[in-house]
Amino acid sequence: MAGTTMVPERILRVIILAVFMPVTFLAVFFAAPAAMVHTVPMAEAKQVEYYLQAASEVNEKYGLEVKWQEILALDTVLLGQNFSQSSVERAKRLAAEFVQKEVVETEEVEAKVNVLYKQVPLDKVMVACRLSSEQKDQVSLFLKMIGSRGLVSDVIPDGWVPSGRGQFIWPLPKGQYTITSLFGPRVLNGVAGFHRGLDMGAPQGTPIFAAADGTVINCGWLGQAGRAIIVRHAGEFETRYYHLSRINVRAGQTVKQGTVIGLVGSTGNSTGNHLHFEIRRRKTALDPLSFY
Structure with a gap:
């Protein structure tokens, strides 16, 4: 979910379909060279x-x-x-x-x-x-x-690693996850919908890091999200972490970037151990990959 960030030339970024002041439509949703960001449409x-x-x-x-x-x-x-x-x-x-x-x-x-x-x-x-x-x-x-958006492998080249040079760091340790579902339109169990986050498969108990400094505004059992944490950051941003096996923070707690706030699990509406990670601004979901 996107903001104003530098995108490495070596990767094809996923361009998303959510708006961030506003974010470009293809920058919400499609796979395309970073240079195209200034020439594509806008849609929520x-x-x-x-x-x-x-x-x-x-x-x-x-x-x-x-x-x-x-x-x-x-x-x-x-x-x-x-x-x-x-x-x-x-x-x-x-x-x-x-x-x-x-x-x-x-x-x-x-x-x-x-x-x-x-x-x-x-x-x-x-x-x-x-x-x-x-x-x-x-x-x-x-x-x-x-x-061109299709499979994760079509969007993220082999050997790609998040830059971690922007506002947010990657929420999982290097080498301990696999991106399994991208942000954007998808069909799940035969039903068309819109995936507002990034899914990363990882072993149960894998540590989850706070992507940036912030304050925990909600944590606990959140319905289909299972055990979840929502952190508010500067600039009206939020990061969300769903399906955790364990929560290490409490509501109202201030966290530093890189703090282990919980552990990967498969709680709520989940078919296996993974982290569903979201970045939002003013409640609008943005593509996490556009920040890295």
């Missing part, structure tokens, strides 16, 4: 869910496979990268452009009329939306960025 994580929902409803209703990524990339251009005008209704209207109704009359003695629904390809939808050649190229570019 909640706004991305509009397109996930729209595609899901269209596909369920008509039995199609419309991709939410195509709807999102298209609207990025139609909105001129200004997502303040986005809405669930708008996303649904745009998703409907990918559906073509076709009436077929059978050649039987008693003719019957069948209604079929076919999926309209993205290139034809762009024509219907009267996009210029330049705008079509922009849609293709944004779509390519979305598609």
Whole structure:
């Protein structure tokens, strides 16, 4: 979840979809070179869910496979990268452009009329939306960025290590974790949603460090998060640590960067030992990788 940080040239950063004053849309969500941060659109994580929902409803209703990524990339251009005008209704209207109704009359003695629904390809939808050649190229570019995000291995090169030179240090010891799930849209158990943190698999009992100086504002059992800790930092930032096996701090306690605040576990809604790590600013989730 992102702020104003230096990004090493040697890595491809995950560009996220949350806003930090505001953070760039592709800087919330896509994998792309750091140099692209200044040329990409802006959208909040909640706004991305509009397109996930729209595609899901269209596909369920008509039995199609419309991709939410195509709807999102298209609207990025139609909105001129200004997502303040986005809405669930708008996303649904745009998703409907990918559906073509076709009436077929059978050649039987008693003719019957069948209604079929076919999926309209993205290139034809762009024509219907009267996009210029330049705008079509922009849609293709944004779509390519979305598609490149895929697997963790597609985003984080072999041998990558967090720089630790910014405001936040990495919350787990070097060499004792594996990043298993990135920040951004994902499908879990067949349900599309938005992952507001970074998941790192690690052995039970692995120490968890406070990412920065701050004050513990909440800790204990937090529903699906299991044993969890929330720390408030300067600049209206928060870091969150979920699914812990043990909590070493108490609410109201001041902690220094690097303090062991808890241990990795698998409490709450968890399928194995891991740390779910979040960085938020003014309650808005940002991509942790953009800070490293």
